[in-house]
Amino acid sequence: MKRKTLPVRIFAMAVAAAFFFAAAGPRPSRAASKLSVITATTDLAALAQEVGGDRIDVESIARGYQDPHYVEAKPSFLLKLRKADLLIVVGLQLEIGWLPPLITQCGNPKIQGPGAPGYLDASQFAQIMEIPTQQVTRAMGDVHPLGNPHYWLDPENGRRVARGIMEKLSQMQPENAAYFKQRFESFDQRLKEASARWDAAMKPYRGRKVITYHRSWPNLAERFGLDVVNYVEPRAGIPPSPAHTVELIQQMKRDNVKVILVEPYFDLKTPQSVAQQTGAQVVVLMPSVGGEKEITDYFKLFDYDVNLLVKAFSAVR
Amino acid sequence: MKKLALFVCALLLLPGVLFAQGQAAFDQKADAKNDPRKDPKKDVQMMVLEERVRALEAEVNSLKGALKSVMALVKGPQAGNGRMVLASTPAAPPAASPPEETSSAAAGPPGPVPQGGAQLPNYGGSVSAAKALNPDISVIGDFLGAIGSQRTQTAGLGSTQTPVPALEMHETEVGLQEVIDPYARADVFISFGESGVNVEEAYLTFTSLPGGFVARVGKMRADFGKVNTIHNHALPWTDRPMVTNNLVGGEDGIDDAGLSITRILPAPKGIFLEGTAQVFRGDSENLFSAARRQDVSYVAHLRGYRDLNESNNIDIGFSYARGHSAPTEGMSDVLFNSHTNLYGLDATYRWKPLRRSIYHSFLARAEFVWNHRDQLSTLALPEIQKAFGFYTSAEYRVNRRWTIGGRYDRSDRARDASLTDSGFSALITYWPSEFSQIRGQYRFARYAPELGLLNRNANELRFQFLFVMGAHGAHPF
Numbered sequence: 001m002k003r004k005t006l007p008v009r010i011f012a013m014a015v016a017a018a019f020f021f022a023a024a025g026p027r028p029s030r031a032a033s034k035l036s037v038i039t040a041t042t043d044l045a046a047l048a049q050e051v052g053g054d055r056i057d058v059e060s061i062a063r064g065y066q067d068p069h070y071v072e073a074k075p076s077f078l079l080k081l082r083k084a085d086l087l088i089v090v091g092l093q094l095e096i097g098w099l100p101p102l103i104t105q106c107g108n109p110k111i112q113g114p115g116a117p118g119y120l121d122a123s124q125f126a127q128i129m130e131i132p133t134q135q136v137t138r139a140m141g142d143v144h145p146l147g148n149p150h151y152w153l154d155p156e157n158g159r160r161v162a163r164g165i166m167e168k169l170s171q172m173q174p175e176n177a178a179y180f181k182q183r184f185e186s187f188d189q190r191l192k193e194a195s196a197r198w199d200a201a202m203k204p205y206r207g208r209k210v211i212t213y214h215r216s217w218p219n220l221a222e223r224f225g226l227d228v229v230n231y232v233e234p235r236a237g238i239p240p241s242p243a244h245t246v247e248l249i250q251q252m253k254r255d256n257v258k259v260i261l262v263e264p265y266f267d268l269k270t271p272q273s274v275a276q277q278t279g280a281q282v283v284v285l286m287p288s289v290g291g292e293k294e295i296t297d298y299f300k301l302f303d304y305d306v307n308l309l310v311k312a313f314s315a316v317r
Numbered sequence: 318m319k320k321l322a323l324f325v326c327a328l329l330l331l332p333g334v335l336f337a338q339g340q341a342a343f344d345q346k347a348d349a350k351n352d353p354r355k356d357p358k359k360d361v362q363m364m365v366l367e368e369r370v371r372a373l374e375a376e377v378n379s380l381k382g383a384l385k386s387v388m389a390l391v392k393g394p395q396a397g398n399g400r401m402v403l404a405s406t407p408a409a410p411p412a413a414s415p416p417e418e419t420s421s422a423a424a425g426p427p428g429p430v431p432q433g434g435a436q437l438p439n440y441g442g443s444v445s446a447a448k449a450l451n452p453d454i455s456v457i458g459d460f461l462g463a464i465g466s467q468r469t470q471t472a473g474l475g476s477t478q479t480p481v482p483a484l485e486m487h488e489t490e491v492g493l494q495e496v497i498d499p500y501a502r503a504d505v506f507i508s509f510g511e512s513g514v515n516v517e518e519a520y521l522t523f524t525s526l527p528g529g530f531v532a533r534v535g536k537m538r539a540d541f542g543k544v545n546t547i548h549n550h551a552l553p554w555t556d557r558p559m560v561t562n563n564l565v566g567g568e569d570g571i572d573d574a575g576l577s578i579t580r581i582l583p584a585p586k587g588i589f590l591e592g593t594a595q596v597f598r599g600d601s602e603n604l605f606s607a608a609r610r611q612d613v614s615y616v617a618h619l620r621g622y623r624d625l626n627e628s629n630n631i632d633i634g635f636s637y638a639r640g641h642s643a644p645t646e647g648m649s650d651v652l653f654n655s656h657t658n659l660y661g662l663d664a665t666y667r668w669k670p671l672r673r674s675i676y677h678s679f680l681a682r683a684e685f686v687w688n689h690r691d692q693l694s695t696l697a698l699p700e701i702q703k704a705f706g707f708y709t710s711a712e713y714r715v716n717r718r719w720t721i722g723g724r725y726d727r728s729d730r731a732r733d734a735s736l737t738d739s740g741f742s743a744l745i746t747y748w749p750s751e752f753s754q755i756r757g758q759y760r761f762a763r764y765a766p767e768l769g770l771l772n773r774n775a776n777e778l779r780f781q782f783l784f785v786m787g788a789h790g791a792h793p794f
Binding site: 065066072073075076079093097098100101103104105106107109112113116123124138142160237238239264265267 | 440500526530579581620622630671672673675676718751789790791792794
């Protein structure tokens, strides 16, 4: 009997000791006043930064040039989530392929999904487009049954989300509420001015027809009055097919569509061959902050995209 | 009678809905009226108006919320009256307008001009009311086929490699996953296979423990190495490596009822270190068996991970498992107080460029397992069989739909380490979409010389069809 229990006991003690050591080990000490905010995407990080200023630490999990549907659930992200006071997600199932397992594994009770005090789904503040009004099946491709999650590409939604974040931060840190409010108001004001600039720049091109690769741009198109007539993908999330590409070329020639918008994470081969045959322009538009080095904040994102769009539209008739 | 009552209820609620809708439309019109259109001057009046628009926006939102709840109430009785609500039917907000026509009446200046004054914008995504508190349900089908030579089963000598028939609906796995309460979530995977129904995994995860601990209770795949934790359908092959079959308990591996505790351990910056300790009942196919209550098995795992840069990372794990040896067929070594100790080392290197992550990636992995087994020799004397096995594998994603891969296998048999099997596989995988997969595997195996085995070599061509329906699962990492 003794022979049996000894190794068992040693094992149990070793494990207990390891965990005890771990629990008692150096804990990341953080000034109580500074909130650690982790966001799913860079756009939310940019908005949180606008509101939170130097009272919060913000970091995004996904990079701006990465397809937000296909982020890898790397363990290194657990290290960030573990210490987070607030997790802000895009929602609408955009992160469904990678965020849920990270949340479950991180061992941080504050951010355990909707209902937890440190979990904020930003989609609740935004105006959502393409909410299906009929039954959804995957014959339509990898559709988002709750609506299109690329909502941050309308400055108005940026404003709404920023206000939502301001309210959340103020609720978590009432002593800084005035600060967050003042930061939001400043952001609000600057966004108003910038929006007027963007709208003015895009005004001559209202009603222009465009093709986009994925359904990432409905909010942007709506905002600037662009008419998305078709997609390079035959169905959401399905790679281009020859039949659909032929159809696309015919449609573009018929309707005189001269601009193809592509996200930075898609292959340019099909768009370029389509462009060649139709005399259209391929524009690699940035869907997120950080997509290019110079896009360091929410304003620069629209500056960059509007600039590209204006260039493209003025080059083609 | 009941139906009548429900009908009356519905009738009574209807005016409420209509009123709410009318009210919303009215507010919308008010919004539209207040929308300041394109005005280059930004004066005080505008600010006031904007504030008012915001207030109205909030009001519309709250009205919409009220409307939703009212509609939910109305829908309930209607469903009883024979109206089917499909589980997959998204419950679109009742007043939702076709997205193209959605006006942004609440937009600040100089927002788009509202088109249909009576349309409501959608704030927040739709909520699938049919799902409500039901778990996320998914079904994964795994169809296998094989042609070519195969070997007869010789489980007695420590290999559980079961021969695959020509065509087989290998497994249909139903996954049910849901949050239980603010402190825990549950995951249940039931597989229907050729040999019946099996609870592959069913566990409760406590996600809100103090001190950063994550605990699990239930039946689960043990955290021994990498391949033991992966479900069949998520494997990069159509089969499991020889080392799993020979040394780590066969297809199901160490999959047992038990308790598990995991914690991220302090480590130098940039390194992820995680420790896991698990206790199981002690029954795992032909690896461990518990004749008595105290014959529990233990598994410990230490995982280290590091990002080399944003596209490259390495992942290394050490595993240990100990349990009561499963008896060899025809031997009565249950009475003999014997143990099996397993030591494992796994290493993974991944490359995935973030800008082209859906097109190209590379993964190389190796797992080494040492199996030290107390047993009675053929002369009924106690002995320790020290068996060793490993596999190395690599896969490369050529483009969005195609992946090629290969694997080399080599493993001793647990009960007779002098018998060594080896082999290699070449794989090609095609993904029509994220939810289906077609895979072909050429597999060569050279089995250990055994009594009665005429041909040691086996050439096989296997193919597999996988399909996923229901909830969108997590992408494997």
